[in-house]
Amino acid sequence: MPIVRDPLNPKLSMWHFLAFYLRFWREKTGLSLTQCGEIMGVTRGTVSNFEAGRRRLQDDHARALDRHYGTGLLFQLLLWFARMAHDPNWGRQLVKYEQEANLIKTYHGQVIPLALQTDDYTSAYVQVSTRKDREETMARRIERKKAFFERADDVEMWATLDESVLAREVGGPEAMKAQLEHLLVMADLPQITLRIVPFKSGAHLGVDGSLRLLSLESRDIAYSGAQNGGRLIETPGEVRELSVMFDRIGAKALSEEGSREIIKRYLESYE
Known part of the structure; x- marks a missing residue:
């Protein structure tokens, strides 16, 4: 039986908000962790770590997601704000x-x-x-x-x-x-x-x-x-x-x- 993870609290920090949206868009478009990883050029485990807040998205990953989802600069801007905002963690x-x-x-x-x-x-x-x-x-x-x-x-x-x-x-x-x-x-x-x-x-x-x-x-x-x-x-x-x-x-x-x-x-x- 697959492990079901609760999403991060997007109100806690911009990094959590970004991680929350990563998972939201992946599931919204019906992509598996592996498929999403192929878009960004990373492994399935890395995508899981991104969505759990254990690892942090980088510029090339954000650009790849924006291109695939057709979201303009959404993920790139979320990444920018996450980097600039205060992070309680x-x-x-x-x-x-x-x-x-x-x-x-x-x-x-x-x-x-x-x-x-x-x-x-x-x-x-x-x-x-x-x-x-x-x-x-x-x-x-x-x-x-x-x-x-x-x-x-x-x-x-x-x-x-x-x-x-x-x-x-x-x-x-x-x-x-x-x-x-x-x-x-x-x-x-x-x-x-x-x-x-x-x-x-x-x-x-x-x-x-x-x-x-x-x-x-x-x-x-x-x-x-x-x-x-x-x-x-x-x-x-x-x-x-x-x-x-x-x-x-x-x-x-x-x-x-x-x-x-x-x-x-x-x-x-x-x-």
Whole structure:
């Protein structure tokens, strides 16, 4: 007996609205999952994932559907609005993309990236957060760190940090000393490239907030950080803009060796 899936709630987000309409039009025209997949050039399972909200439609898929259904720009516009609108599930989707990425480029001006944090450093930020589920939040963050390193050479990280991250004492002297020592260990790992933007470099684009670029098998996506959350960016043009921004911030950074030396100088202040 076939499995009958309930449709997603189209009122929850534009992504759910798009997924709901994908299924609506397929069933309206009497297409099977396999037939719809042939139109888009994807497998039956991929279509099922699109309609369940587990994977996201791309531009070529939307164009193919509009051509087949004769819907003008309907699916292309729905995709555009989904990308531009606030997505309440952006955090979950970002974690999923992190697990698929083969290269993660990240800039932080306030906090050491999660994958490079000690548990005490992570805990210090969890404890000052406004979240009520602190134990669950801590467990999820530890699991994300673990998942990154379990992938070993399958994923690289290029991390660029502002010097202010090193200057800010988080969790007390002992915790910060351990974090700086840990950062030096991380910097020696083959899959980690760590560079510091020193104070003396002057003004740079990183003051606008953190950013992350994730290279997936077939495309790149980006995340722009902000107070109380951020925005997941999948539009190719915007992703390219953030990629250029990351490179321009990196142009202000020290070399890998110079970055190790500045970390060591901060570590010496805790001796």
